[in-house]
Amino acid sequence: MNNQSSPSPETVYHLAKETNSPQADHLNIIGVSFDGTACFRKGTSAGPTAIRQVSVDLETYSPYLKMDLSEIDQFYDLGDLAPNANEDVDKQWQAIRDNFSSLIASNNETIRFLALGGEHSISYIFIKRCLEIHPDMVLLHxxxxxxxxxxxxxxxxxxxxxxxxxxxxxGTNHHLAQFGIRSGTKEEYNWMTANKTLYSDLPKFLGFLEKIPRDRPIYLTLDLDYFDPAFLPGTGTPEAGGEDFRSFIEIVEILKNKKLVGADVVELAPNIDPTGNSEVFAAKVVRELILAFHGEDGHVR
Ligand SMILES: [Mn+2]
Incomplete structure (x- = not known):
C-alpha cells in the first residue's frame, strides 16, 4: 500500500491544488483506485485518473448552477489512495481504510471530501466518517x-x-433516501418498501429533497450506473432503464442550496467504453458536484 503513491498526471480541472493533507474549510478531492470486489467486469481502478485527465479540457463554467470553478474557494486534490493490487482483496480494502484514517488527523467537520472511485465499496469509508460526525445526516443513494x-x-x-x-x-436520526434503483433481490425490495427508502419517481424525490432543512447535513453517494448505459456505458454492472443527466442536474440544483457535507462518484470503468464518452460524462458530473459543495459566496458550508 502506497498512500498517494500514484502520480496524478493532472489535477481535477487543472484548478484543484495538489496537497498531502486534507484542508479544513475546503473541498478535498481524493481518488480511490480499487476494484477488488467488482463481481462482473473490472476496470474501475482507472476511474480517478481518467476523470482528472479529461476534466482539464472541459469548461469550468456550469450553465446549470451558473457558477464557475475558477470563482469558488480553492479546492484540493489529495491524489489517489492506491492499494497494492497484488495483495489479497480484503487486505487491500483494509489498507485503503487505514490509510484514509491516518490521513485525517482530526475529525474536523469542515474538511469536506469528494471521493472518486474506484468501486462502490470504498464509499463506506467516507460515509461512515460523515455519519459519525453528523448524527442527523441524510444519506442520498x-x-x-x-x-x-x-x-x-x-x-x-x-x-x-x-x-x-x-x-x-x-443512529436514530440518520436517514436514507434512494433513487434510480432498478435492480435488486426480492429481499432488498421488501426492505426498501418496509423502510420507505426508495423513491421511484423523480418529482417525489425532488419534493423530498426540497423539504430537507438548509442546515441538515447531506451526503451523496453516486454510482454512475444510476445513468442509463446508453448515456454512460463505461461501468461494470450496467442496467437498462436508467436515468439521464437532466434528472441528475435537477437534483444538484436543489443540493446547491443545501448543506452537502460529503459525496462520492464511483464505478467509472473507462476500459469498458472505448469511445471515451463515459469519462467525459463523469467529469461533467464531478464539476457540478464540486460547485454544489459551495454556496453563492464561493465557500463550502
Ligand atoms: Mn450500482
Missing part, C-alpha cells in the same frame, strides 16, 4: 442497484453491500 446485500461473494464489504454496511452505523 443514487444507483441502479439497491446494494443492501449482507455481503456478497464472500466479501463483507462488497460493492453490492455498501449501503447495508453503512446502515450498520445508522
Amino acid at each position: 443514487l444507483d441502479a442497484h439497491a446494494d443492501l446485500r449482507d455481503g456478497y461473494q464472500g466479501y463483507h464489504y462488497s460493492h453490492a453491500a455498501v449501503i447495508r454496511r453503512c446502515l450498520d452505523h445508522f
